[in-house]
Amino acid sequence: MLDLKGVDAGYGAFQALFGISMRVNAGEAVAVIGANGAGKTTLMRVISGMLPASSGTMTMEGSDLRTTPPHKVVELGIAHVPESRRLFPRLSVEDNLRLGAYIPSARAHFAERLDYVYGLFPRLKERRGQFAGTMSGGEQQMCAIARALMSKPKLVLLDEPSMGLAPVIVQQVFDLVRRIRTEGYTVLIVEQNVSQVLKVADRAYLLEVGRIVQSGSSAELAASDEIRKAYMGI
Amino acid sequence: MFGFFSSLDCSLDIFFVEALLNGVLLAGLLALLALGLNLVFGVIDVVWICYAELVMIGMYAIFFFVQTVGLPLPLAFLLAIGLVAIAGLLLHYLVIRPVLDQPPINQLLVTGGLLFLLQAAATMAFGIEFRNLGLRLGSMNIGDMSFSWSRIITFAVAIAAVVALWQFLTRTYIGTAIRAISQDRQIMPLMGVDQKKVYLATSAIGGGLAGLAACLMVLQYDIYPQIGLQFGPLTFMICVLGGLGNMVGGFVAAFIIAQFITIGGSCVATEWGYAVAFLFFMLVIFVRPQGLFGAKS
Numbered sequence A: 001m002l003d004l005k006g007v008d009a010g011y012g013a014f015q016a017l018f019g020i021s022m023r024v025n026a027g028e029a030v031a032v033i034g035a036n037g038a039g040k041t042t043l044m045r046v047i048s049g050m051l052p053a054s055s056g057t058m059t060m061e062g063s064d065l066r067t068t069p070p071h072k073v074v075e076l077g078i079a080h081v082p083e084s085r086r087l088f089p090r091l092s093v094e095d096n097l098r099l100g101a102y103i104p105s106a107r108a109h110f111a112e113r114l115d116y117v118y119g120l121f122p123r124l125k126e127r128r129g130q131f132a133g134t135m136s137g138g139e140q141q142m143c144a145i146a147r148a149l150m151s152k153p154k155l156v157l158l159d160e161p162s163m164g165l166a167p168v169i170v171q172q173v174f175d176l177v178r179r180i181r182t183e184g185y186t187v188l189i190v191e192q193n194v195s196q197v198l199k200v201a202d203r204a205y206l207l208e209v210g211r212i213v214q215s216g217s218s219a220e221l222a223a224s225d226e227i228r229k230a231y232m233g234i
Numbered sequence B: 001m002f003g004f005f006s007s008l009d010c011s012l013d014i015f016f017v018e019a020l021l022n023g024v025l026l027a028g029l030l031a032l033l034a035l036g037l038n039l040v041f042g043v044i045d046v047v048w049i050c051y052a053e054l055v056m057i058g059m060y061a062i063f064f065f066v067q068t069v070g071l072p073l074p075l076a077f078l079l080a081i082g083l084v085a086i087a088g089l090l091l092h093y094l095v096i097r098p099v100l101d102q103p104p105i106n107q108l109l110v111t112g113g114l115l116f117l118l119q120a121a122a123t124m125a126f127g128i129e130f131r132n133l134g135l136r137l138g139s140m141n142i143g144d145m146s147f148s149w150s151r152i153i154t155f156a157v158a159i160a161a162v163v164a165l166w167q168f169l170t171r172t173y174i175g176t177a178i179r180a181i182s183q184d185r186q187i188m189p190l191m192g193v194d195q196k197k198v199y200l201a202t203s204a205i206g207g208g209l210a211g212l213a214a215c216l217m218v219l220q221y222d223i224y225p226q227i228g229l230q231f232g233p234l235t236f237m238i239c240v241l242g243g244l245g246n247m248v249g250g251f252v253a254a255f256i257i258a259q260f261i262t263i264g265g266s267c268v269a270t271e272w273g274y275a276v277a278f279l280f281f282m283l284v285i286f287v288r289p290q291g292l293f294g295a296k297s
């Protein structure tokens, strides 16, 4: 479904990603793990077009992502839940969801999608008139995921959905990610909570200072001594 | 104390009530003017210093369509609104877009430069004479009080336009994007929103509102190249008082300022009304730099 080959990217003169090659097959949940500053968020930004790649190829179901304007990427079926959620704080929950359904194909089914995400997250329905910024961290994460699902995406990019949340809530967020999988979405997830994310994902890539240094099934990576020492504190 | 006020002809009598109500009527127009400027600033983060000059263009356009071309007034109004909407679009595309990422002072100077250009162009085309359409709509009398129909119509249409815009902003997708964009510009593409299109749509609506204000203003004011000097600073003051970019704040501030102008004007002299309003504005800004309803930044 998603295919990256030799992708470089950076900020100005600073190169953050070096020759990234990876793929995500339909129906899979794939994790990207790595330390702070490894380039995980940068990778997500490059895929969703927020940041241009400087070289390499990148396709979504055969469509060239590098030549797709940023606001058209979501129309190819990629929805990005950005790091630290980035809701519109002074818009209501429902207005946030409305923006998630901005693309023409989603507008046509707005009411239907709204019912669908309210079914997944009944809490959001209770809070639909409230400013998104006034909700708890966990509720905001739900809202950010729901907003992404409004566009009826094929691939959902999740950037550290558990960031800044209390341990109990973190558990709920991972349950949520499992839920999204069973709903049939393909998932690419970035996490620092390595032991948890490897339980959710089928496969994983390990990113170190902008390079993929290891990849394999979640079980393989979870069994790797290096990863256990460096990222799981075992 | 009371003697002082009555010597200024400002006792709590029928004239006071008349001034108060006229203030409400004036507030409608001022609220409409402030709304356009606030909308553009809220979305694009650039102040159209030449906003009142867009209104001036609209007024001359109406004058031209009616007096020279001989079109009926309603058609002239529609054409003027469309014309100024296009002017707003062009203003964004040709003047604002190239300086979008430049310091605010540069943006201020290009739109400020345009102000003089438009005034000069209007003077060249129409001369410095005061023009009007010679409309006489009369006035409505309630007891000893008198309210001109042009003010009443202006108020009603301005409020209707504010309500219509609010509906647009809250009920449509692009309206929701317009309200969202200043809260997080970077992630708009993730929603599938093309920022450039939102900017253009906002500029066209901002222009259209200036065009509508022009239609209302030709009902009560003479047209001359410097009319922007009368309404421009007033509009900015209202916007800043309400919190720049805050459409609801601007709406409320219009009603406050209009009262200072009409009551101050009826107590002392019309010129004093403006002075008192600006004095009030200065005092507020000393205490609350972000305006009455602006968020602390």
Ligand SMILES: Nc1ncnc2c1ncn2[C@@H]1O[C@H](COP(=O)(O)OP(=O)(O)OP(=O)(O)O)[C@@H](O)[C@H]1O
Residues within 6 Å of the ligand: A011, A014, A016, A034, A035, A036, A037, A038, A039, A040, A041, A042, A043, A083, A192
């Ligand atoms: N906007 C930016 N401008 C310049 N450099 C940036 C920018 N954003 C990130 N970087 C740099 O790019 C590198 C990768 O950052 P990135 O945010 O992708 O890391 P990350 O793996 O997501 O880290 P974290 O786990 O802390 O979120 C870092 O060295 C960072 O300093």
Ligand SMILES: [Mg+2]
Residues within 6 Å of the ligand: A040, A041, A042, A083, A160
């Ligand atoms: Mg990150």
